[in-house]
Amino acid sequence: MRLIHTSDWHLGHRFHGRQRHEEQGRFLDWLVRLIEVETIDVLLVAGDVFDTTTPGSRAQALYYRFLHRLAGSGCRHVVIIGGNHDSPALLEAPRELLRQLDIHVVGMSEENRDKEILLLRDQEGEAELLVCAVPFLRDRDIRLAAAGESLEEKGRQLRDGIRLHYQQVCEAADQLRREIDPHLPLVALGHLFVAGGQTQEGDGVRELSVGGLERIEGTSFPECIDYLALGHLHLGQLVGGSATRRYSGAPLPMSFSEADQRKQILAVHCEGRMVAVESIPVPSFQLFVSLRGDLPELLDGVKRLKAAASPAWVELHYQGQAIIPNLREQLLAAVEGSELVVLRIRNSRIYDFALQQGQAAESLDDLSVDEVFERCLESNRVEEVQRQLLREAFAEVREALARQDGETESGS
Numbered sequence: 332m333r334l335i336h337t338s339d340w341h342l343g344h345r346f347h348g349r350q351r352h353e354e355q356g357r358f359l360d361w362l363v364r365l366i367e368v369e370t371i372d373v374l375l376v377a378g379d380v381f382d383t384t385t386p387g388s389r390a391q392a393l394y395y396r397f398l399h400r401l402a403g404s405g406c407r408h409v410v411i412i413g414g415n416h417d418s419p420a421l422l423e424a425p426r427e428l429l430r431q432l433d434i435h436v437v438g439m440s441e442e443n444r445d446k447e448i449l450l451l452r453d454q455e456g457e458a459e460l461l462v463c464a465v466p467f468l469r470d471r472d473i474r475l476a477a478a479g480e481s482l483e484e485k486g487r488q489l490r491d492g493i494r495l496h497y498q499q500v501c502e503a504a505d506q507l508r509r510e511i512d513p514h515l516p517l518v519a520l521g522h523l524f525v526a527g528g529q530t531q532e533g534d535g536v537r538e539l540s541v542g543g544l545e546r547i548e549g550t551s552f553p554e555c556i557d558y559l560a561l562g563h564l565h566l567g568q569l570v571g572g573s574a575t576r577r578y579s580g581a582p583l584p585m586s587f588s589e590a591d592q593r594k595q596i597l598a599v600h601c602e603g604r605m606v607a608v609e610s611i612p613v614p615s616f617q618l619f620v621s622l623r624g625d626l627p628e629l630l631d632g633v634k635r636l637k638a639a640a641s642p643a644w645v646e647l648h649y650q651g652q653a654i655i656p657n658l659r660e661q662l663l664a665a666v667e668g669s670e671l672v673v674l675r676i677r678n679s680r681i682y683d684f685a686l687q688q689g690q691a692a693e694s695l696d697d698l699s700v701d702e703v704f705e706r707c708l709e710s711n712r713v714e715e716v717q718r719q720l721l722r723e724a725f726a727e728v729r730e731a732l733a734r735q736d737g738e739t740e741s742g743s
Contacts, residue, residue, distance in 0.1 A: 332459060334518070334599040335366060338377035338562025339581035341416065343390030345382075347674035349644065351583070352389050357616040358582055359397040362596070365611070367404050369598070373451065373460060374406055377562030377579065378414025378467055378522030380422065384730055402432040408451045413438035413466040414522040414562055437464040440472040440496070448504045450511075458511050460601070463500045463519040463556070467563075468493055493523065494551040505555040514603040517555060522562045525549050528578065529566050549576065558599055558606045567595050567610070575606045582613045587646040587675065590619040618643040625651030626661065633665045642670040648677040700729070 342355055366374065381390055401409060411434070413419045419439030426436045435449050449462040473492030480488075501519060508515045526546045549571030552559055559576040566589075567580030579597045584590060594613040599606060620643040622632040629647050636643060647662050655661070659676055666673055704725055708718050 332372050332516070332601045333369065334373040334375055334460075334558075334601065335362075335371050336375045336377065336558075336560040336577065336579045336597040336599055337362070337582060338522070338560075338579050339379040339414070339565055339585075340376075341379055341382040341581065341583075341585065342393050343382045343386040344585070346585075346644065349672070349674060351617070352393065354583065354617040355390075356393050358613065359393060361614060361616075362582075363397065363400045363404065365596075366401065366406050370405055371598075372405075372407050374401065374409045375462075375518065375520055375560045375599075376409070376411040377520045377560050378412050379416045379562055380411065380414070381417055383416060384418035384421070386421075398429065398432070398434055402434070407433060407453070408460075409434040410449060410462050410464050410520060411436045412464050412520050412522060412562075415467045417467070419466065435462075435464065437466050439466055440468055444496075444500050444503060447500050448507065450507065458515055461504050461508055461515055461517045463497075463504050463517070465497060465500055465519065465521045467522040468496060472496075490547050490551075493547050497521070497551065498553055501553040501555055505553070508555075516557045516601040516604050516606065518558045518560060518599075519552065519556045520560045520562075523547065524563055525561065525570050527571070528564045529568055530564060549573075552576070557601070557604050558608075560597075560599075565589070566592070567597075574608055577608065583616070584619050587619060587621045590621045590646075619646075620644070621646040621648060623648040623650055625649070625653075626655060626658070629662060630665050633662070633671065636671055637666070637669040640670065642672075644672050644674050646675040646677065647673060648679065650679045 340355065340358075344351055344355075365371070380394060386394075398409070411422070413422050417438065422436055422438030426438075429436055437447055440447070447464050447466075449464055450458055451460040451462060453459040470489065473496055474488045497519070501517070504517055508517055524546045526548050528546075557575065559570060559573075561570065561576075561578045564578045565581035565585050566578070568578050570576035570578065577597060580595060581589075582594050582596060584592065584594065594615075595610045596613060598609040598611050600609070618641060620632075620636065620641070622629050622645065624632070626649065629649060633645075633647075636645070645666070649655075649658055649662075658678060662676055663673060704722075708721065
């Protein structure tokens with residue numbers, strides 16, 4: 332049996348304000364063709380299908396068109412779980428309809444753990460795979476908040492609750508396996524942050540709680556799992572050094588820091604409970620280039636890209652010592668008449684000077700929206716407990732703006 336493990340598509344994601352529908356559509360088209368050519372039996376999507384809980388109409392159209400094409404392929408089953416960016420209700424709304432196409436969606440956790448245990452059967456109706464499909468577990472899913480509890484108590488309860496949830500679901504699935512066929516492979520999906528996981532600057536990975544309280548140890552997952560397919564971290568990596576416990580990573584770059592990163596999906600081959608994993612490179616559907624150096628180096632880099640008629644989306648990171656008042660104007664003038672699109676200009680000289688001046692003169696172009704918000708919290712010396720409340724309120728405001736954007740998009 333052959334499986335594909337992927338996650339963190341973030342459909343609807345804007346790259347520094349730039350829409351990515353075409354790029355994301357080309358990735359999904361490539362994935363369908365790969366599934367057909369490689370005769371993949373099961374597709375596993377480990378959360379964050381969408382970038383926000385209120386995706387626009389074009390992002391949803393990409394998703395449903397993909398599922399429609401997949402239903403007509405040789406892929407027998409699709410399993411999708413909700414991530415922290417997804418709306419559980421939106422994912423599960425067509426759940427019963429999709430089930431008729433052997434597309435299984437688990438967007439949220441419920442008291443009935445049986446919902447997260449899927450027994451998949453082959454064309455002859457014989458059991459061929461057990462899947463523990465555990466969606467992103469929210470605070471309310473696994474514990475009861477208590478008045479006056481400390482951050483340490485909250486963190487311990489969260490970690491214990493996540494660990495217990497996986498144990499209960501996987502042990503129930505293992506018991507079912509013993510009753511049906513002891514050699515049946517058991518795969519678990521999850522969307523969470525495992526301690527020791529690697530992230531990159533600007534990759535958009537949200538802390539699941541203040542201070543990373545929901546990061547659990549890799550040893551927390553039951554031994555009965557034959558393959559663990561995780562989502563949330565955008566850098567593909569092993570969990571605890573195990574070749575059969577993996578983050579597939581995001582298939583498309585989420586920041587310029589990932590411009591040179593090798594993106595992948597994972598092919599999982601099961602012979603009974605024996606599992607072999609192969610990394611399949613994802614082609615580049617949009618060129619991203621990050622140029623660094625002083626002004627002559629940046630201008631030379633732009634010149635080379637123009638000569639190659641490159642359509643790249645570009646970050647220009649000035650690292651020279653001289654303060655150049657019209658730096659932005661010179662750099663933008665250099666790309667005129669080309670297909671290059673400059674999405675970000677960073678000025679390390681201004682940044683260093685701002686740090687020396689208590690960050691008084693820092694350029695907004697050097698910071699993300701979240702970084703600006705964190706600087707505001709820091710400059711006003713907001714206490715940590717209050718910061719978390721403000722972060723949550725800020726996230727709601729951003730989601731509301733994203734929702735308005737989606738409504739505008741659907742009406743255009």
